[in-house]
Amino acid sequence: MKTSKSTVDTTQLQIQASKAMADLPPEVIVDILSRLPVCLLLRFRLIAKPWRSLIDSSYFVHLHLTQSAESKSHLSLILRKDSDLYCISFDSLNDAVELNHPLMCYSNRIRVLGSCNGLLCICNVAEDIAFWNPSTKKYRILPSLPSDRKRDSNMCLCGARVYGLGYDAVHDDYKLVRISQFIGLDYLSFVSEVRVFSLRNNAWKRLEDMPYVLCYTRKMGILVSGCVHWVVTRNLELDQHATELVIAFDVTNETCGEVPMPQNMDRKCQIDVGYLGGCLCIVAKYEDKGVDVWTLKEYGVKESWSKLFTVSQTRRIKSVRPLVYSKNGSEVLFEQDHENLAWFDLKSQRVKSVKVRGLPDLFEAVVCMESLVSVHPCRREDKKKQEAAGDLKNKKRLQIGAIGNQNEDENEERVKNLNFCKIS
Numbered sequence: 001m002k003t004s005k006s007t008v009d010t011t012q013l014q015i016q017a018s019k020a021m022a023d024l025p026p027e028v029i030v031d032i033l034s035r036l037p038v039c040l041l042l043r044f045r046l047i048a049k050p051w052r053s054l055i056d057s058s059y060f061v062h063l064h065l066t067q068s069a070e071s072k073s074h075l076s077l078i079l080r081k082d083s084d085l086y087c088i089s090f091d092s093l094n095d096a097v098e099l100n101h102p103l104m105c106y107s108n109r110i111r112v113l114g115s116c117n118g119l120l121c122i123c124n125v126a127e128d129i130a131f132w133n134p135s136t137k138k139y140r141i142l143p144s145l146p147s148d149r150k151r152d153s154n155m156c157l158c159g160a161r162v163y164g165l166g167y168d169a170v171h172d173d174y175k176l177v178r179i180s181q182f183i184g185l186d187y188l189s190f191v192s193e194v195r196v197f198s199l200r201n202n203a204w205k206r207l208e209d210m211p212y213v214l215c216y217t218r219k220m221g222i223l224v225s226g227c228v229h230w231v232v233t234r235n236l237e238l239d240q241h242a243t244e245l246v247i248a249f250d251v252t253n254e255t256c257g258e259v260p261m262p263q264n265m266d267r268k269c270q271i272d273v274g275y276l277g278g279c280l281c282i283v284a285k286y287e288d289k290g291v292d293v294w295t296l297k298e299y300g301v302k303e304s305w306s307k308l309f310t311v312s313q314t315r316r317i318k319s320v321r322p323l324v325y326s327k328n329g330s331e332v333l334f335e336q337d338h339e340n341l342a343w344f345d346l347k348s349q350r351v352k353s354v355k356v357r358g359l360p361d362l363f364e365a366v367v368c369m370e371s372l373v374s375v376h377p378c379r380r381e382d383k384k385k386q387e388a389a390g391d392l393k394n395k396k397r398l399q400i401g402a403i404g405n406q407n408e409d410e411n412e413e414r415v416k417n418l419n420f421c422k423i424s
Helices: 005-023 026-033 038-044 049-056 058-071 380-397 400-405 408-416
Strands: 075-081 084-089 110-116 119-124 129-133 138-141 155-168 173-184 190-198 203-206 222-224 227-233 245-250 255-259 270-276 279-286 290-296 305-311 320-325 331-336 340-345 351-354 364-369
Touching (some): 075 110, 110 173, 119 155, 129 173, 222 270
Antiparallel strands (some): 270 279, 340 351
């Protein structure tokens, strides 16, 4: 089988780059590597053992994640339609590329349950759930839950169920929260059952029931400041203008509380929650005057709510979901009616549609950041031992110049066999 000229050129460039980096201090090399996309790092980790040891270390995984978050780089949009998932690079917004996700063997509708630090949680209608890192292609199927039908025969599962994915920084653990709502046969009583899955412990546990009724505006919880947020009501009210509120589930403490609403917001609306630029958002939809988007600039401070922009009711709007700021912060990319992507110019107050090749006609979009985060975290005691050994080993072995001393044919063969991404 012949090797293309572009592949050979790319291989030579990587070997030359490796040799060029041999004279750089280790801390400079680490800084350079931490700014690269995951697809390149997956190649580099197979060139030499010192690089693999570094790139696989929890220290570097965290450094790369922090670097990406601070620079707002390596972002992509994940779009869901039926049983398919698509990826759009935020840097270009040109093409929607279909992804091979771990539940593709099922011909069922796929749901995205949450996005956090490069990890996605997805499930199908059979409630098969997977933690998945689209950048590394690694995934993990969660253990199934037993039937959650209530013992009380007067309760029946009404079908309302929401999820939320969050990161517990204290215990270095990713947790999936599931709330299942049971409605009494008299339609006057309800139970909202809460369960939490720990990725580190690979186990579900039952928590105290939640005293709120789920709303159907959005089934995926929004993660902000270590808390997952949903829209709920306090009572079973059939009135479409029932008072809606936002609750926050603290992923670390595993407790629930209410989020203060904006004081100047007209409450005669349907609300949804979102995430934008590190801030919690409230999307208020009115029947006659469009959609307002509010942001909480300082989490936990009620007075820091401010209206960011309004999408006028030029035509009937079903939904608006803010996604991400532009690089210079002058525009907001949002999803409208599960059909379109558009930019809102914060200065001119104008909306500009985004044309993406291969974009499905109906979709739901979430933002995902590239990362090296593993779906198979080690136990805390094992992690401490590995970190201690890894730090000592890296100090002694992080001699990148050793790459240049290896057989060049061997390096070329290793690089040519990698197909994670194309280097241009």
